[in-house]
């Protein structure tokens with residue numbers, strides 16, 4: 546797999562200077578995101594399903610129960626668009642009109658394929674756990690053969706994709722710079738709270754290393 550874009554459907558038309566087809570940027574945004582939104586049409590009805598995912602190389606894996614409408618529809622070859630958004634800052638302008646957000650987002654277009662080989666499913670499920678909490682796989686019981694068999698796993702090739710990134714201050718109209726209103730950026734980042742032990746956790750169970758310094762930005 547090589548192509549990422551631009552293709553007819555991944556050519557940025559609106560504010561193209563914010564667009565990118567840089568593979569490393571697209572991978573980095575996918576790796577930092579926690580949740581993706583999977584868009585597809587089933588029986589003429591559009592759906593957008595938020596779901597957990599993981600990138601393994603140039604594959605974006607999703608998983609779920611066999612009864613999942615999303616997975617059943619994608620398995621039949623429905624065209625899919627997967628989107629991930631990271632919000633980096635609120636952008637406050639002097640005018641209400643020019644308020645915005647700084648963000649990094651990715652859209653992936655394609656057709657999903659089902660992973661049926663138990664070894665591939667195991668690797669994908671491992672990647673999904675690691676995507677959410679790096680190092681967690683070492684701290685839990687691995688999935689049983691029955692759990693693997695009962696989980697549907699599909700992957701979307703990260704082949705036709707685009708990123709879009711906004712950075713920097715608000716873009717007010719020139720005449721509005723004389724207005725007295727505060728303008729600038731309010732950076733936002735995902736910060737974990739203090740871990741809350743399960744009520745049934747055995748006393749003195751230590752905090753696992755994966756939670757010592759949890760953060761979304763991962764070095765890969």
Ligand SMILES: Cc1cc2nc3c(=O)[nH]c(=O)nc-3n(C[C@H](O)[C@H](O)[C@H](O)COP(=O)(O)OP(=O)(O)OC[C@H]3O[C@@H](n4cnc5c(N)ncnc54)[C@H](O)[C@@H]3O)c2cc1C
Pocket residue numbers: 554555556557558559560564630631632646648649650651652706707708709
């Ligand atoms: C947090 C956030 C908030 C936003 N708020 C607004 C808003 O309030 N109003 C608004 O109009 N737009 C907003 N956008 C931008 C929005 O996502 C679209 O880029 C924009 O609306 C143009 O859409 P379009 O289909 O006309 O773009 P086009 O340029 O016609 O899209 C062509 C192709 O460019 C690529 N592309 C477009 N947008 C994105 C994207 N965001 N990420 C990755 N690839 C992309 C896709 O491949 C797409 O098929 C926001 C984006 C983010 C991430």
